[in-house]
């Protein structure tokens with residue numbers, strides 16, 4: 001079978017590339033080759049089955065990985081406004097929630113997937129599900145693609161195979177091998193947006209399992225704070241999860257990959273520094289000289305967290321705050337601002353929402369997303385060494401990169 005453009009992978013990026021390309025140039029034949037029987041598994045599970053399609057504000061600063069200039073150029077070619085207009089045309093209207101996240105009004109990820117599948121069909125692209133691609137090679141005038149249903153020959157090829165996260169969805173990292181065979185360098189991959197495991201011996205997370213609160217995590221690399229992240233943290237039986245832990249996991253995993261000494265601490269006082277918190281505790285105790293330390297801290301923190309903190313500092317719960325000696329108070333302040341988090345690992349690709357690393361963007365044109373090492377090959381979505389923080393950024397990367405590649409392929 002011959003096609004002008006073959007797209008391997010019918011996830012967010014592959015489906016969008018097919019639709020954009022056919023709408024711009026209906027004379028180009030487009031075939032999507034998808035390994036899974038049912039495409040779009042990741043869209044279905046995304047955003048707690050509500051699909052956080054994008055964010056009101058998306059810039060290169062919301063991403064890690066490849067060069068910011070590269071990411072900026074791609075994002076500017078297809079903006080959040082373009083995403084809203086595209087989905088509105090597909091009758092998927094979005095609304096804003098906390099932190100600028102945009103969800104479909106129906107709150108159903110299935111509506112997003114079905115709209116994309118309908119658009120691919122209406123645009124006239126051919127979607128071949130259950131077509132696993134085993135190998136790809138170049139041939140005069142194009143590519144020979146070895147699928148589980150025989151050979152497909154294409155003049156141009158798009159790799160939209162995603163990363164390694166949630167491998168049961170079909171994104172098992174096999175696309176990296178295809179890219180490598182075609183001459184690309186793969187930046188080592190690590191889980192991103194994954195929950196974090198804490199040392200088995202740590203009792204705090206077991207006692208606090210199910211409790212959630214706002215915090216700041218500092219990741220220390222080579223003895224210095226390399227990154228400070230804020231957000232909501234959820235304690236679990238294995239460690240920590242929630243947006244804050246997921247965002248921090250990427251930084252942690254890269255440091256481990258690079259064999260750099262890494263540690264993490266947490267500040268549960270809104271990120272306020274030691275001196276400010278210490279002075280605040282003194283002031284609070286003066287204002288309410290008869291209040292217990294438990295009462296005062298419970299104004300800002302869940303009572304279960306207060307209990308764990310006071311136990312760690314060896315301060316009885318019913319201690320009157322104004323009676324706490326300086327040394328104990330400073331110990332308490334230290335715990336509130338630099339609570340050590342004994343992270344042992346991430347929860348791995350099975351639980352990760354994204355993949356850090358991937359095809360090096362230095363080998364890809366930001367203007368067209370065409371490979372610089374293999375003419376006729378384009379790369380879109382998560383296969384590239386670009387990963388966003390939590391909040392709709394990874395899907396925006398899929399839409400924007402799909403647009404850039406499709407526009408170039410449409411000629």
Ligand SMILES: Cc1cc2nc3c(=O)[nH]c(=O)nc-3n(C[C@H](O)[C@H](O)[C@H](O)COP(=O)(O)OP(=O)(O)OC[C@H]3O[C@@H](n4cnc5c(N)ncnc54)[C@H](O)[C@@H]3O)c2cc1C
Nearest residue numbers: 009011012013035046047052133162170381382392394395
């Ligand atoms: C649980 C979860 C929740 C998420 N929630 C959100 C969210 O709300 N908002 C957000 O922005 N991001 C979210 N993400 C991230 C987002 O889903 C991904 O960044 C995005 O789906 C990547 O799109 P993609 O098309 O590049 O890759 P994928 O969606 O991974 O699609 C790749 C496709 O290629 C196919 N494929 C792979 N190899 C082959 C092969 N050899 N042959 C044939 N087919 C192949 C796979 O089966 C798959 O269908 C979430 C991720 C997870 C795991």
